[in-house]
Amino acid sequence: MSSPASTSLHNSGVEQPAGYPFSAIVGQDKLRLALVLCAVHTGIGGVLVRGEKGTAKSTVVRALAALLPPVDDENGSRPARLVELPVGATEDRVIGSIDLEKILRDGERAFQPGLLASAHRGVLYVDEVNLLHDHLVDLLLDAAAMGRVHVERDGVSHSHAARFVLVGTMNPEEGELRPQLLDRFGLAVDVTASRDVDVRMEVVRRRLDYERDSASFAAGYAAEDAEVAAGIAAARERLDGVVLPETELRRIAALCAAFDVDGMRGDLVVARTATAHAALRGATEVTEDDVRVAAELALPHRRRRDPFDAPGLDDGELDEKMEQAAAQADPPADESDPGPDDDPDDDPDDDPDGGQTPPSDPGEPTPPDDSADSPPAPSPGNSSSTPGREFGARLLQVPGVGDGAPGRRSRSRGASGRVVRSTAFSGNGIHLVGTLLAAAEKHAERGGSRVRIDGRDLRGVVREGREGNLVVFLVDASGSMAARDRLSAVTGAVVSLLRDAYQRRDKVAVVTMRGSDADVVLPPTSSIDIAVRRLDDLKTGGRTPLAQGFLRTRELVLRERARDPQRRALVVVLTDGRATGGTDPVGRAKIAASRLVAESVASVVVDCESGMIRLGLAKDMATALRAAYVSLPELSSSQVAGVVRAAA
Structure with missing residues (x-):
């Protein structure tokens, strides 16, 4: 078997830095064990590595590939490959597609394998797997579990082996995987940097030694790595027995x-x-x-x-x-061989449900109960910042069609979704009918008995799917909202909307307004659980600075638009509409609202006013924002069908 250092040489003959040895990694014993076990039994289904940045996640994965047994193919023996799948990869690149060049040049239908075929008997590594399109994660996990890839598309039927060690790494602060995708990874390991001073010193010492002379450093651990590699190979041979x-x-x-x-x-x-x-x-x-x-x-x-x-x-x-x-x-001996007179009710295995309640579909919002038609009444002991009861929130959408990040909220055009029309070919799928029609139009001038297709005839597809948005929650935390613990109901509604945002792969931000100013308590993030924790610490009281809230929200949206121009924003304002403080607070609030409208930001106002006498001020604010209006009971109502579409 070749040593880890020897596998770091490329075929060009130019020596590259030796890879960091697997055995030289300090700590992370649980992660190393999980990776080795998946290398022994590829049917486990891969490893998800969750951890903060700078915890050697990528280093460990790359080091593992050098320890896998060599692969025998038609060209002889070769080292196992480490195939990295970029977050922006297309479905064709992952599973393969028809070979257009061969079809157009030779007229033969052929299949061009993708990254999954390249990773066969090696390691498929996906960094930031939580940012990968959900449908691509499904493809990877299906292949990892089945050991094969089946392709049925564009008139091609193809199947090939794809047994590999699937490793996905992610930083939870950048957003979580949906629970149903999380469950499909065989193993999961949470990694953190050690707080032990001696351990941290050793990590730094070894890294500096590696950077000083990578070849000598790798050679120092070659024997230990070879022992691990031999153990993996022997365990594979022993596994079936x-x-x-x-x-x-x-x-x-x-x-x-x-x-x-x-x-x-x-x-x-x-x-x-x-x-x-x-x-x-x-x-x-x-x-x-x-x-x-x-x-x-x-x-x-x-x-x-x-x-x-x-x-x-x-x-x-x-x-x-x-x-x-x-x-x-x-089990006791008398239960191991039950007789005909045994009471079947004594056997817990006779319960067809196994004592478990059938799970609900985690991809859909939590269905509301019969009492969801009105906001929950907070218990007397709750503080004003304690979230109240959650419910299945209605879907809020940004109008129109965007070109944003993949998600499940608003309409968008992108690489996935249903085909709506043809366009100029850009490599992202072929519109067959459009291509044939383009070739047919030129048939007369080209001559011949059959329609011929060349590269100039190719037409691409326009697909319409769903995108994730930036959902900004502007929460009124003033004294009027805190009265009678009303904010408990509001924060319960925000948590329900946050849950919906998580399922639809949005980024979220939270702005609160109280006293004389508005604060961004949560900058835009994909980590929804952080937003929930910030709500737990929400401070309340004082006047209602609606104008400052609209202006601060506008600044946040514009700043995020500059960083991520394709991600459209949806502002959800939760307030009773009572602008107070200073001279003409209502007038200043409407002027600030007009500035937000001028940026073409879609908004929804959730009216949190309650009681026998209602002033309807939130509805006036919705008019000023050109926003959709919905009351808090309607937001949680199971009886209201349809979709809330914010005004342009």
Whole structure:
């Protein structure tokens, strides 16, 4: 087997810096183990690495590729590949497509493989996987789980093997994966930088040594890396012979049931991971220790049914669940062979539902209950900043068709979605009918008995799908809103809208107005759970500076528009409309609103006024903003159908 250092030479003969050795990485033991286990058993389904920036996520993944056994193909033996998939990759680039050049040149229908084919028997690495299009994440996870890629498109039917170690890395501060995508990664590891001074010193020392002389540094760890590589190769050979006893299988099932894991994917992944761990340590049979290691890697992220659930798994809780599972792992002898007179009700396995409630679809907003037609009444003990009851919020959209980031809120044109018409060809799919019509128009001047197509006839497609937006919540936190804990209902509505924003892949920002000014309490971010935490600390009281709120929101939108011009903004104003403070507060608020309108920013005003006597001031503000108007009860109503479309 070639050493890690030797695999860093390109075919050109020009020596490149040796890759950072896998064994030289300080700490991150759990991450290294997860990667090695996936290398032993590719059916585990890959590893999701979640962590703050600067925690060596990419370094560990790249180092793993040098340890994989060499691959034998038609050209002989070669090192396993590390294939990096860019966030902006198209579906054709990922799974492959028809070979246009061969069709036009030779008239033969041929398939051009994509990145998944290149990654076969290697590592497929996706940095910032949380920013990848959802449909591409689905493709990757399907291929990782099945070990094959099936392509049925453009008149081509093709299938090829694609067994690889899938590794996705992400920074949670830049937004989370949706729960149903999170669940489909086999293992998940949260990494953080150590707070131990000695460990941090050693990390820096080794990195500086590597930068000073990468070849010598890699050579110093070549023996350790070779030992890890040999262990992976031996475990692969041993894997099929590892036995999963009935006792440990029952322990796995009981453990997943104790953690209330939805579906059966978690059970399968724990079983495969435990088997790989047994093979890695040279055993021929899975034990309780293997199951515990597997559960620690495979179950924490499967507990996140909601974007606001805390990630991770406490060791004490895992120990407790392992003890509960142990009680069921070894059934009494009289239950292991039930007789005809045994009471079937005594057998918990007879419950067809397994004691679990069927999960709701996490891709849709939480359905409201029967009491969702009115804002929730806060409990007497709540502070004004404590979020009230959540509900299934109505969909708020930006009007028109944008060209923004992929998402699920407003209409947009992009690389995915339904085909609406043809356009000039740009490499993003072919409009077959448009291409044939263009060639037919030139048939007479070209002559011949058949219509011939050349490159000038190609027509591209215009697709219409959905985009994610920048949703700015402008929250009135004044004294009038805090009265009678009304803000509790408002923050509950904001949390409901934040949940909807998470599901639709928006960026969100929160601006609050109180006293004499407005503050940006949350700059634009894709991390919705941070927004919820900021709401918990929301300060209230004072006057209502609506004018300052509109002006501060305008500044935020313009600043973000300069950074991300394709992401359209939607401003959601939650207020009772009572502008107070200074001279002519209502007039100044309407002038500020007109400046926001001048920037063509779509807005929705949610009227939070309550009580027997209502002044209707929020509706006046909606008119000034040229915004859609909806009352808080209507926002949460299950009876109101349709879509709120903000005015242009």
